[in-house]
Amino acid sequence: MKSLAIRNLQKTYFDPYAGTKVTAVQDVTLDVRPGEFISVVGPSGCGKTTILNMVAGFIPHTGGEILVDGRQVSGPGADRGVVFQSFALFPWKTVIDNVGFGPKMRGVRKPERDRIAREFLALAGLSHAADRYPNELSGGMQQRVGVVRALANEPDVLLMDEPFASVDAQTRMTLQEELTRIWQERPHTVLFITHDVSEAVFLADRVVVLSKGRVLADLGIDLPRPRVWDDLLDDSDFKRLSAEVLALVRSA
Numbered sequence: 001m002k003s004l005a006i007r008n009l010q011k012t013y014f015d016p017y018a019g020t021k022v023t024a025v026q027d028v029t030l031d032v033r034p035g036e037f038i039s040v041v042g043p044s045g046c047g048k049t050t051i052l053n054m055v056a057g058f059i060p061h062t063g064g065e066i067l068v069d070g071r072q073v074s075g076p077g078a079d080r081g082v083v084f085q086s087f088a089l090f091p092w093k094t095v096i097d098n099v100g101f102g103p104k105m106r107g108v109r110k111p112e113r114d115r116i117a118r119e120f121l122a123l124a125g126l127s128h129a130a131d132r133y134p135n136e137l138s139g140g141m142q143q144r145v146g147v148v149r150a151l152a153n154e155p156d157v158l159l160m161d162e163p164f165a166s167v168d169a170q171t172r173m174t175l176q177e178e179l180t181r182i183w184q185e186r187p188h189t190v191l192f193i194t195h196d197v198s199e200a201v202f203l204a205d206r207v208v209v210l211s212k213g214r215v216l217a218d219l220g221i222d223l224p225r226p227r228v229w230d231d232l233l234d235d236s237d238f239k240r241l242s243a244e245v246l247a248l249v250r251s252a
Ligand SMILES: Nc1ncnc2c1ncn2[C@@H]1O[C@H](COP(=O)(O)OP(=O)(O)O)[C@@H](O)[C@H]1O
Pocket: 013, 014, 015, 022, 023, 024, 042, 043, 044, 045, 046, 047, 048, 049, 050, 051
């Protein structure tokens, strides 16, 4: 498990249509400890996806630094696993081959990568779906495969951008519970981005509230684990923390 450090991060886009510069990320400093689960929450347009894309190395930053385990990030790398809102699975590959794709790119041979993939599929309750194609799965199952595919790469840092935003509410709650369970079984350093306040609080050790490209607040979430919705929905600490974060997001 590795640390992630974001120091005075800044991003200015050039808008070719308006002919002007847009500063999406003003100044963000954030330290994620090894094995810590951080949620970043904020209203639409506050710079969440921009931060994630810079940490993933998909777009360059225009100021500050990003360090994984003390090393500067320059471009994408297998040390950072990414899960997006859209499933982004290979439609022509079976589930097991989707999950084994990262190990394949690292030169792991077929029998070994099948073993790795089966282990991670079992962790997510997907063993029965190994030989299916993505279009044969529900949205919730596809997103589970997306999470497991990122984990099978054994990344140092897992980056997730609203991964459950496009599934129905019941499935989303199940996926959130599963993610916390899997994370407890296989701890990872996680940067989880969402606009959903209760999701942010439910999942995280710490919630960072973003406003207009800056950190507005940073709250520790000291709720016991394992976390399940049946326990938390009526929990007074969960309600208090969610109300606190919601008030911050609304003021953002
Ligand atoms: N490629 C781009 N070119 C110009 N402006 C962009 C680009 N991507 C995002 N922006 C602007 O940057 C701001 C932050 O966007 P984004 O990071 O997507 O926010 P969020 O994920 O929090 O909704 C918004 O004002 C958005 O319009």
